[in-house]
Amino acid sequence: MAVTAPGQLNVNESPSWGSRSVDCFEKLEQIGEGTYGQVYMARELKTGEIVALKKIRMDNEREGFPITAIREIKILKKLHHENVIKLKEIVTSPGPEKDEQGKPDGNKYKGGIYMVFEYMDHDLTGLADRPGMRFSVPQIKCYMRQLLTGLHYCHVNQVLHRDIKGSNLLIDNEGNLKLADFGLARSFSNDHNANLTNRVITLWYRPPELLLGSTKYGPAVDMWSVGCIFAELLHGKPIFPGKDEPEQLNKIFELCGAPDEVNWPGVSKIPWYNNFKPTRPMKRRLREVFRHFDRHALELLEKMLTLDPSQRISAKDALDAEYFWTDPLPCDPKSLPKYESSHEFQTKKKRQQQRQHEETAKRQKLQHPQHARLPPIQQSGQAHAQMRPVPNQPIHGSQQPVAAGPSHHFGKPRGPPGPGRYPGGNPPSGYNHSSRGGGQGGYGNTQYAQGRGAAPYGSGNMSGAGPRGGAGGGGGYGVGAPNYPQNGPYPGSSGTGRGSNVMGGNRNQQYGWQQQ
Amino acid sequence: MADFQTSTQRAKWILSPQELVYRYKAANQRAIEALEKFGATLMEVDADGSLSYPDPQINSKDNTDKHSRSKSLSIEEEQFMRVFYENKLQEVCNNFHFPHKIQATALIYFKRFYLQWSVMQHNPKNVMLTCIYAACKIEENHVSAEELGKGISQDHQIILNYEMIVYQSLEFDLIVYAPYRSVEGYVNDIEELFNENVEMLQMLKQTASLEVDKIMLTDAPLLFPPGQLALAALRRSNEVHGVIDFDSYLDSILSRQNSAHTISELYERINSIESLVNRYTFPSEKDLKHINRKLKSCWGLGSNDESKKREKKSKHKSKKSSNEIPNMPLHN
Numbered sequence A: 001m002a003v004t005a006p007g008q009l010n011v012n013e014s015p016s017w018g019s020r021s022v023d024c025f026e027k028l029e030q031i032g033e034g035t036y037g038q039v040y041m042a043r044e045l046k047t048g049e050i051v052a053l054k055k056i057r058m059d060n061e062r063e064g065f066p067i068t069a070i071r072e073i074k075i076l077k078k079l080h081h082e083n084v085i086k087l088k089e090i091v092t093s094p095g096p097e098k099d100e101q102g103k104p105d106g107n108k109y110k111g112g113i114y115m116v117f118e119y120m121d122h123d124l125t126g127l128a129d130r131p132g133m134r135f136s137v138p139q140i141k142c143y144m145r146q147l148l149t150g151l152h153y154c155h156v157n158q159v160l161h162r163d164i165k166g167s168n169l170l171i172d173n174e175g176n177l178k179l180a181d182f183g184l185a186r187s188f189s190n191d192h193n194a195n196l197t198n199r200v201i202t203l204w205y206r207p208p209e210l211l212l213g214s215t216k217y218g219p220a221v222d223m224w225s226v227g228c229i230f231a232e233l234l235h236g237k238p239i240f241p242g243k244d245e246p247e248q249l250n251k252i253f254e255l256c257g258a259p260d261e262v263n264w265p266g267v268s269k270i271p272w273y274n275n276f277k278p279t280r281p282m283k284r285r286l287r288e289v290f291r292h293f294d295r296h297a298l299e300l301l302e303k304m305l306t307l308d309p310s311q312r313i314s315a316k317d318a319l320d321a322e323y324f325w326t327d328p329l330p331c332d333p334k335s336l337p338k339y340e341s342s343h344e345f346q347t348k349k350k351r352q353q354q355r356q357h358e359e360t361a362k363r364q365k366l367q368h369p370q371h372a373r374l375p376p377i378q379q380s381g382q383a384h385a386q387m388r389p390v391p392n393q394p395i396h397g398s399q400q401p402v403a404a405g406p407s408h409h410f411g412k413p414r415g416p417p418g419p420g421r422y423p424g425g426n427p428p429s430g431y432n433h434s435s436r437g438g439g440q441g442g443y444g445n446t447q448y449a450q451g452r453g454a455a456p457y458g459s460g461n462m463s464g465a466g467p468r469g470g471a472g473g474g475g476g477y478g479v480g481a482p483n484y485p486q487n488g489p490y491p492g493s494s495g496t497g498r499g500s501n502v503m504g505g506n507r508n509q510q511y512g513w514q515q516q
Numbered sequence B: 001m002a003d004f005q006t007s008t009q010r011a012k013w014i015l016s017p018q019e020l021v022y023r024y025k026a027a028n029q030r031a032i033e034a035l036e037k038f039g040a041t042l043m044e045v046d047a048d049g050s051l052s053y054p055d056p057q058i059n060s061k062d063n064t065d066k067h068s069r070s071k072s073l074s075i076e077e078e079q080f081m082r083v084f085y086e087n088k089l090q091e092v093c094n095n096f097h098f099p100h101k102i103q104a105t106a107l108i109y110f111k112r113f114y115l116q117w118s119v120m121q122h123n124p125k126n127v128m129l130t131c132i133y134a135a136c137k138i139e140e141n142h143v144s145a146e147e148l149g150k151g152i153s154q155d156h157q158i159i160l161n162y163e164m165i166v167y168q169s170l171e172f173d174l175i176v177y178a179p180y181r182s183v184e185g186y187v188n189d190i191e192e193l194f195n196e197n198v199e200m201l202q203m204l205k206q207t208a209s210l211e212v213d214k215i216m217l218t219d220a221p222l223l224f225p226p227g228q229l230a231l232a233a234l235r236r237s238n239e240v241h242g243v244i245d246f247d248s249y250l251d252s253i254l255s256r257q258n259s260a261h262t263i264s265e266l267y268e269r270i271n272s273i274e275s276l277v278n279r280y281t282f283p284s285e286k287d288l289k290h291i292n293r294k295l296k297s298c299w300g301l302g303s304n305d306e307s308k309k310r311e312k313k314s315k316h317k318s319k320k321s322s323n324e325i326p327n328m329p330l331h332n
Helices: A067-078 A124-129 A137-156 A220-235 A245-256 A295-304 A315-319 A348-364 A369-373 A382-387 A400-404 A432-438 A448-452 B008-012 B017-038 B056-069 B075-095 B100-116 B124-138 B145-151 B156-169 B179-194 B198-216 B226-241 B246-257 B263-279 B285-299 B304-316
Strands: A025-034 A037-044 A050-056 A087-093 A112-118 A169-171 A177-179
Touching (some): A025 A050, A067 A087, A067 B124, A137 A220, A295 A315, B017 B100, B075 B124, B075 B285, B124 B145
Antiparallel strands (some): A025 A037, A169 A177
C-alpha cells in the first residue's frame, strides 16, 4: 500500500495542491501588452526552457473568472496538434502584484493567473511586415498548408477558432506555424442549432454570413478568414480593409458579387439581409481582379471566398486542392529561412523617439515616400477617418515613420476593427476577457442594432477610443487586438490608441517587397 | 482526436484505490495539523484564489480550551459530509433542471476538489455551489452567480470567492467525461448489433442513466473511466429489463476493440463498481447532527462568541461576506 503514515506527510511543501506558482519562471521581458493583460517572455527556472506567459486579467468581472479565458483554457487543454499552440500549464501568482514601477497594479485581484505557452518567435503578420521580407511561393504554400492542417484538426474536434488572422498565426524558427489565441473560440455541435454570437472575428476577416447577422454557423466562418489571409499573402495587402460593417460587406460584394437566392439559397432569410442588400447589381470580379494569380491558387481562393457558407470549401478539401500538389510544392518547414526574433516591446522606446522625430518631419512633408503604392488617399473612408475626432488618438499617419524602425515583427496590431462584440461604446477596457461589463459576454447573440448605438455606422465601433494600442507584440498569444475598435480603414490611419501602439497600422510597410 | 484517451481525466484523475485512500488521508491529516496549529481549520478564501488560515491570535484567549474541545473529523466522517453535499448537489441541479451533463461535471469537480482538501478546511456547501456554477460555465450553459445564489437563497459572493480556488484545485482541468454519453454510445451500438426493438432499448437506456446517477455519487468516478461506469450501469439496467445477453455483448466489445483488457478484468471492474454502489450509505440524521457539531467547532464557529467575532471580521473585509451562513440550510 502506498499509504504514508500520517506523520510522514509533508504538509508544508507548498503547494500540495493545484497549480504551480509563477515564481517557477523568470520573466525576461514583456513582449506584448493588451488592455486586459500582458505577455511576457520567460524562462522556466528548473529547465531553462523559454516560454510565453500570458496574464489573465480579472478585474471588473461580475461573473468571476472570464468565460473567454475558461473557453481558451478548456479548448487548448483538449487540442494537441503540431499546428495548434500548446498550452503548457496554468500558473498563479499568490501575492499582490506590482507593475514595472513597483506600484500595485490596481487590480483588485491581488494574485494573477498566467497561461504558459510554448514560445514562438514570430507571427505571420509580423513576419510579413519585416522590411524587405518577401515570401516565396513554396513558403506561402507551406504556411497555408499548416494553417489548414491545424484548422482542420480544430474543426474535426468541433472547435471554431473565430479569430483567424495573421497576428494569431505564430511561426517559430523551424518554420512551424501554429494557431493561437483561442480567446474567441468555442466548441460547436454539428447540428448548428445553438445560437452563437455573430460579433466575432476581426472585421477584415469576418465572413458575409456573420456580417449579415447569422447566429447559426459553423466551421465555414474560419474558412472565409483563411481565404482572406491566403489572398493577402498573394496580393501583398489585406483585400477587405473595411472600416465598419457596412463598408466591410460592400467591399466583399464588390469583389465576390452580391448575394442572392441563386448563388446563396436562403440568404434572404438571414436577419439583416434586407438592411444590407446592395441597391445595384454587383458581379463577382474575383477572377478578374486576381487574374495575375497562379491558376491553382485562384481556383482555391475562389472556393474559400464563396459567399454561401454551405458551398465554401472545408479545410479538409482545401488540403486536397491541386494548389498544394502541383509545382512548386510546399516546402519543408525546416528548409525555411530563420529570421531573427525581436519584439515590439524591446524597441518601443527607441521607436517612440523616432516617431516623434519623424512626425515633425512629416508635418512638413505631407506624405511619406513609402505611400507610393497605397490606395489613393481619396478613397472613401480614409479622409473620414482622419477627420474623425478620436480622443487620444494622433491623427492619421503619425505612425507611418515607425515602419522604418527596427525589425518588429511580433504581431503588430495592424488593427482591423475587431469583432466588436460589445457594441454601443465599448468601454475602453471592454476588450475580450474583461468584457463582462458589456453584459452580452460571449454567450448570447448580440443584436446588431445595439452595435450601432446612437452613433452613425461604425463609429460606435470606432469611437470607443480604440485601446488597440499596445496590442503589440505577442498578439498571437491573445493580448492582441482581435476586438479592438479601430479608427480607420487604411493602414496609416490605424493603430493609434493610447500611445503604446507605436507600431500600429503601418500597413504601408507591410509586405514591403511590394514597395521595394 | 481529442477524446477521453488523450484527456487529463485519464492521465491525472483516475486513481488507484490505494491512491484514493491516501489522498483522503492526506487531506484529513493536513486539516488536523491546521487544527493543532491554529485552533481552527476553516480557511479564508479570496476571489483571487489566495488562502489563509484564520489568525491564530483570534483564538488565543481560550486557546487551550478550544484545543480540548475541537475534535477533528475522522476520514469516515468527512466521507459522510461529502456524501451529504453530493446529494444536495444533485438536488440543486434537478431543481434548476440542468442537464445530466452539468450535474455530472459539477459532481466530478466536487469530488476532485476534496481530493486536495478536507471538509474541515473548506465548507462543502460553498464548494458545492461553486462547482455547480463552474460546471454551468464550462458546459456553456451559463447561469449568473446571482441567479444561482437566489435560487437557493445563498449569497452569490461566496460562489465568486470560491471560484478561483476551485479551478486551481482542479488544476484547471475543466473538461470531464461523464458516463451518460458512453451509455448512449453503447445503446446505439447494441441497437446495431442485436437489432432489438427500439422501445426496449429506450427503457434500457433510461434505467441505465438512473444507474449512472447512483454511480456518480460513489467514489467510482475517481477510480474508473466513464466507459466502464457506463457498462456497469448498463448491466444493472439489463438485469431489470433483460433486453440482451450482456455477457456476449461484453465479448463482442472486447473482440472489436482489440482491448487491452481481458474479459475477466472487465468483469472484475464492473463488479467493483457495482459493489461501490451497493455499499453506498447515506449518513443518518443523528450522524449528520453529530458531525456537523464537530465540524462547526473545527471551523472555529463553535461558540456564539467565536462566530460573532468572525462575523465582525468579515464585515471589515468586503470581499468575503459570507462565511457565516448556517451550515445545513438546504433542506428543501
